Amino acid sequence: MSEFDLIARLQSALGRGRKDCVVGIGDDAAVIDVNGTRLASAVDTMVExxxxxxGTSAADLGWKALAVNLSDLAAMGATPQWALLALSGPQLSADWIDQFTAGWNALAEPHRVQLIGGDTCRGPALSISVTVIGRLGANALLRSGAQIGDDLYLSGSVGDAAAGLALLQEKIPGAGSEAQRQALRTRLHRPQPRCALGVALSAKASAAIDVSDGLLADAGxxxxxxGCAATLELDQLPVSSALAAVVAADQQRRQYMLNGGDDYELLYCAAPAARDAIASIAAETATPVQRIGRVHEGPPGMLYADGQPLQAKGWDHFR
Amino acid sequence: MSEFDLIARLQSALGRGRKDCVVGIGDDAAVIDVNGTRLASAVDTMVExxxxxxGTSAADLGWKALAVNLSDLAAMGATPQWALLALSGPQLSADWIDQFTAGWNALAEPHRVQLIGGDTCRGPALSISVTVIGRLGANALLRSGAQIGDDLYLSGSVGDAAAGLALLQEKIPGAGSEAQRQALRTRLHRPQPRCALGVALSAKASAAIDVSDGLLADAGxxxxxxGCAATLELDQLPVSSALAAVVAADQQRRQYMLNGGDDYELLYCAAPAARDAIASIAAETATPVQRIGRVHEGPPGMLYADGQPLQAKGWDHFR
Incomplete structure (x- = not known):
């Protein structure tokens, strides 16, 4: 049974009943109402x-465990505030914890995220589960808000993290310089959640999701x-200079870009009338963004390029 | 390194920086301020x-994973509202999930707790991590509020869960009837968090903690x-009828009562002037409570009985 089926089952059995839950399981984060103030909350686990x-460094794990959760809040347009951490593993030493907290803090401090709950225990494999809570402004960015005719946008670039993983696993030799190959590995280990962009978009975008499972899967x-379909302009997909240098412009690179996970970019929609506003937001938040397609009528979730349907492959890190 | 040392390290490195965090790591739950409304939040993990x-049933795990977290909120005087769940295991089948959610809902529905976030993934051992969020009234019940001269109270009875575990592990033969032995196993698998009591106490008690690590450890x-010590009247400790029937009144039974974990009762303090109010709260919430000792000056954390110091043994489930 897939993760999505299991979560749907949890949602169906346990995810109802309170009017102060504005958005439940099924979006990037839940939205709850606290006496008129809206909070967003999400949980994400990483297992060795x-x-x-x-062998992944404790510092990289500290960064990434928080980053993937901040990315969920970014996709809702929420500002992160608090986090809770459940850590289990066979050997959690003081030294490991010190490195983990250093990596975590490198991301938490600029975002002013405070850890408010922690639980540690023995367990057979290293497992890191993080819950984040953030504050929403007037609008939450939902997955469900895209309108026929909207533009489809992507922040940054995709495919780098998958290429970085392939390098680590020695599945590809990798051209380019060592610095370029390192840049790809860093995209895998230290994703940059698009928090400022997400918050700014919440007033202008119609829908958003973060790209963790792969561009096609998350667009789907x-x-x-x-309830819409979309057409992608594949030649508009941005390619990072590192990816361009390390992986040749072939089917493999395209696979990384379309189906590679772990990039934690934002994919979002906005009306064509908002193009100037979207460009201003990109400039103000110093975030590269690219218009990569258009939303239209069609079978819900379907993606096309050059008139042909595109097939998403689920992202399973190590299969 | 002990769990307490690891958590202290997390708190010291990551647990600071926001003024809207009223109580951070180190109590039963954190307290955060959301535009004047106070929420309490805690995280707890259970690993196979x-x-x-x-072999523990999925239904019992669903109940208990939520119960131990509601108990943390009860110890703060908070009313539970929302929960997030991170599940990992080698085989999470639809059937297992259905049983898990049935056990969870048996507790969640009467408490009106809605699941707002869920994450599932593969992992080498079954691991269940739950974050809960609840609402506080005017006062949070902290561990740090006990005053010299306060009475010390305990809800329900302790030792049952440890005896139930010993029965399951066939460490003791167990006297009494099968129904009585089953009652002890049920205390282990289906703890009853003292939510109504905790909320009612928040206006009258000076301090509280839930008894998860053992009476002596948590009192400590x-x-x-x-910053106080206390003297326990050991002959005032309530013994459930099931424990009395199954385990003889010997050193073993006393060990279960003083150092056994997993009972999830509330241990709390109140001024002698509040005795009538405490009795009324017990009656109104239909919770058995017993005065079991007195807070006084002395080395912080020290416990005495009959003028002799008592030694807590940490509760490690399967050592």
Whole structure:
């Protein structure tokens, strides 16, 4: 049974009943109402051998465990505030914790995220589960808000993290310089959640999702939730200079870009009338963004390029 | 390195920086301020082979994973509202999830707790991490509020869960009837968080903690946080009829009562002037409570009985 089926089952059995839950399970984060103030909250777990390679540094894990959760809040347009951490592993030493907290803090401090709950215990494999809570402004960015005719945008670039993982696993030799190959590995280990962009977009975008499972898979999630289809302009997809240097412009690179996970960019929609506003937001938040397609009628969740349907492949880190 | 040392390290490195965090790591739950409304939040993880025996039913795990977290909120005087769940395991089938959610809902529905976030993934051992968020009234019940001269109270009875675990592990033969032995196993698998009592106490008690690590250990935590010592009247400790029937009144039974974990009762303090109010709260919430000792000056965290110091043994489920 897939993760999505299991979560749907949890949602169906346990995810109802309170009017102060404005958005429940199924978006990037839940939205709850606290006497008129709206909070967003999400949980994400990383398990050794499933989400990260054994031997990944504690500092990188500290950064990434928080980053993937901040990315969920970014996709809702929420400002992160608090986090809770459940850590289990066979050997959690003081030294490991010190490195983990250093990596975490490198991201938490600029975002002013405070850890308010912690639980540690023994367990057979290293497992890191983080819950984040953030504050929303007037609008939450949902997956379900895309409108027919909207532009489809992507922040930054995709494919780098998958290429970085392939380098670590020695699946590809990798051209380019060592600095360029390192840049790809850093994209994998130290994703930059698009928090400022997400908050700014919450007033102008119609829908958003963060790209964690792969561009096609996550675009499919957004479009299914919105009941729309979309056409991508594949030649508009931005390619980072590192990816361009390390992986040749072939099918493999395209696979990384379309189906590679772990990039934690934002994919979002906005009306064509908002193009200037979207450009201003990109400039003000110093975030590269690219218009990569258009939302239209069609089978919900379907994606096309050059008139042909595109097939998403689920992102399973180590299969 | 002990769990307490690791958490202290997390708190010291990551647990500071926001004024809207009223109480951080170190109490039963954190307290955050949301535009004047106070929320309490806690996280707790259960790992197979560490916190529960392999083969424990999915329904019991669903109940208990939520119960231990509601108990943390009860100890703060907070009303539970929302929960997030991170599940990992080697085989999470639809059938297992259905049983898990049935057990969870048996507790969640009467408490009106809605699941607002869920994450599932593969992992080498079954691991269940739950974050809860609840609402506080005017006062949070802290561990640090005990005053010299306060009475010390305990809800329900302790030792049952440890005896139930010993029965499951066939460490003791167990006298009494099968129904009585089953009652002890049920205390282990289906703890009843003292939510109504905790909320009612928040206006009258000076300090509280939930008894998860053992009566002496948790009393020590409360007293250390309050800078006090206490004397227990051991002959006042309530013994459930099931424990009385199954385990003889010997050293073993006393060990279960003083150092056994997993009972999830509330241990709390109140001024002698509040005795009538405490009795009324017990009656109104239909919760058995017993005055079991008195807070006094002394080395912080020290416990005495009959003028002799008592030694807490940490509760490690399966050692």
């Amino acid at each position: 051998g499933v989400h990260f390679l054994p 999630h957004l479009l299914r939730a919105s | 082979g560490v916190h529960f025996l392999p 935590h409360l007293l250390r946080a309050s």
